[in-house]
Amino acid sequence: MSPSQHSESGGRRLDRRRFLTTAAIGGATIVGASALGGLDADAAFAEPMPSLDTAIPAAFAEGRIVAINRNVLDVAGSHGERYLIQLTNATSVWKLRTTTAEAIEVGDGLYARGAAMPDGTIAADAVWVNIVNVYVTIRGIAKDRLHLQHGSAEVVGHIVPDTTTASYLGGALTADLSKTRIGQEAQVLGAWRPADGNIDIARVSLGH
Amino acid sequence: MIPLVSHLAPLVCAVLLAVTGAGKLFGRQTDRLAANTVLVRVLNDGRRATLALRGVGAIELALAAALFAVPDTVVPGAATALLGVGFTGYLAYARTTAPESSCGCTARAEGPIGAKAFSRAGLVVAGGVLAATADRPWWSEISHRPAAAAAVLALAAVLVTALMADPARVLMPLRRARLRLFGHPLEPATGERVPVAATVELLEHSLAWQAAMPVVRSALLDHWDDEGWRVLHYAGAYTDERGTHPADVLFALDLTLTVDSAPSPAVRVSVIDDMTGEVVPSAVLAPTRTPLPLAT
Numbered sequence: 001m002s003p004s005q006h007s008e009s010g011g012r013r014l015d016r017r018r019f020l021t022t023a024a025i026g027g028a029t030i031v032g033a034s035a036l037g038g039l040d041a042d043a044a045f046a047e048p049m050p051s052l053d054t055a056i057p058a059a060f061a062e063g064r065i066v067a068i069n070r071n072v073l074d075v076a077g078s079h080g081e082r083y084l085i086q087l088t089n090a091t092s093v094w095k096l097r098t099t100t101a102e103a104i105e106v107g108d109g110l111y112a113r114g115a116a117m118p119d120g121t122i123a124a125d126a127v128w129v130n131i132v133n134v135y136v137t138i139r140g141i142a143k144d145r146l147h148l149q150h151g152s153a154e155v156v157g158h159i160v161p162d163t164t165t166a167s168y169l170g171g172a173l174t175a176d177l178s179k180t181r182i183g184q185e186a187q188v189l190g191a192w193r194p195a196d197g198n199i200d201i202a203r204v205s206l207g208h
Numbered sequence: 209m210i211p212l213v214s215h216l217a218p219l220v221c222a223v224l225l226a227v228t229g230a231g232k233l234f235g236r237q238t239d240r241l242a243a244n245t246v247l248v249r250v251l252n253d254g255r256r257a258t259l260a261l262r263g264v265g266a267i268e269l270a271l272a273a274a275l276f277a278v279p280d281t282v283v284p285g286a287a288t289a290l291l292g293v294g295f296t297g298y299l300a301y302a303r304t305t306a307p308e309s310s311c312g313c314t315a316r317a318e319g320p321i322g323a324k325a326f327s328r329a330g331l332v333v334a335g336g337v338l339a340a341t342a343d344r345p346w347w348s349e350i351s352h353r354p355a356a357a358a359a360v361l362a363l364a365a366v367l368v369t370a371l372m373a374d375p376a377r378v379l380m381p382l383r384r385a386r387l388r389l390f391g392h393p394l395e396p397a398t399g400e401r402v403p404v405a406a407t408v409e410l411l412e413h414s415l416a417w418q419a420a421m422p423v424v425r426s427a428l429l430d431h432w433d434d435e436g437w438r439v440l441h442y443a444g445a446y447t448d449e450r451g452t453h454p455a456d457v458l459f460a461l462d463l464t465l466t467v468d469s470a471p472s473p474a475v476r477v478s479v480i481d482d483m484t485g486e487v488v489p490s491a492v493l494a495p496t497r498t499p500l501p502l503a504t
Binding site: 017019020021023024025026027028029030031032033034089090091092094097098125126128139140141142143159162163165171172173174175176177178180182183202203 | 379380383384387392393394395396397402403404405406409410412413414415416417418419425426427428429430431432434437439441442443454456458459460466467468469471472473474475476477478480482485487489492
């Protein structure tokens with residue numbers, strides 16, 4: 001992509017955001033808390049969402065990406081299945097944070113949720129790349145990482161500035177990780193790094 | 209140097225055997241440990257395996273006492289070396305027949321037999337051989353050359369700890385002490401702006417989210433901050449009498465609020481048709497809450 005094209009698409013993106021911001025702020029206001037909890041990244045592990053159109057069955061896929069052809073991910077499932085996953089403008093991509101399809105690489109693991117198409121592909125509503133959710137014990141704390149013990153394995157959890165959050169005793173997510181303690185049990189949601197097997201931490205939940 | 213080490217070997221072996229022997233003989237977990245060893249299969253019975261393990265513990269304690277009291281005789285050292293050889297043989301047998309079994313060596317819960325278990329048995333053999341060659345009791349050696357003896361004992365303590373203890377259990381208190389001394393390496397958060405994940409959490413606990421959920425199809429697609437607002441963009445689809453249409457679902461929230469500071473958040477919601485670019489006012493129905501019936 002040439003620089004001029006890039007700035008053009010970036011400009012278009014900003015224009016689009018401006019348009020959407022105006023619409024968003026002009027929207028109806030709904031006040032109140034829900035009795036239901038959240039889902040988002042946790043939804044990767046949740047039951048597939050029922051399809052809106054009953055004629056289109058909901059689909060769920062899980063596996064390693066073996067090839068990427070334009071916007072189609074060729075995925076080898078953990079149990080020998082093969083999936084073709086179609087990404088669109090409306091597909092959300094999570095890889096440690098909200099990102100775009102360009103961040104997806106061959107070799108990444110993935111969970112995808114979407115609709116099964118008549119040609120056998122899955123039109124993805126949402127994909128979560130390299131997402132892991134593990135229960136660990138904190139064994140060490142350093143400036144840029146937590147040393148975690150998962151079962152008998154040692155894992156390094158990298159702290160990513162502006163991304164890693166913590167939740168203490170069910171409180172709100174915060175960027176403040178200074179209340180972590182060595183020896184604590186924790187639940188870590190993050191992105192696995194295929195290169196070295198370590199984790200980039202998205203969220204560490206303590207004392208739940 | 210070598211005579212110094214061999215003179216002190218009985219003391220080191222005595223301490224080592226006293227710890228592991230007492231652990232096996234008096235330990236509350238010995239039953240459970242024995243159940244994981246290959247002894248159960250050899251002796252055909254868990255109770256007998258426990259007894260055997262406790263018996264070995266008693267032998268270790270007796271040897272420890274002998275090494276401690278009469279270090280300048282050959283017999284305790286030779287017996288220790290023999291015990292070490294026995295351990296090695298047992299480990300080799302257990303490893304070939306049941307590689308997943310625990311070795312039961314230190315009377316502590318541990319995984320399959322590995323290099324560490326063999327080095328421990330090797331250490332007992334080496335210690336026994338050295339102790340057997342000692343011709344002078346360890347106490348006179350210590351009083352004769354206290355500095356050198358202290359250095360050798362410290363080295364032996366490090367070696368034995370490295371082979372005996374779970375490294376995480378040794379390192380954890382050290383790491384804790386370091387945090388207490390030098391402070392926590394991670395600084396508390398500053399600034400008013402909360403992490404995006406906190407805003408998403410606030411949204412997902414809101415009534416607005418519950419109302420919009422039937423329309424939302426994707427997870428968070430994009431987000432940005434604008435004049436105190438944080439806009440969260442999702443992809444969705446809404447249905448009207450003409451069918452189902454793709455749409456953008458937008459939420460705008462105060463970018464300083466979290467579920468802790470805003471238990472009842474105000475969220476702006478809009479749905480925009482993807483094709484026409486027009487706001488669809490009827491796509492999200494504001495929820496009406498029916499009050500719970502009260503007993504009167």
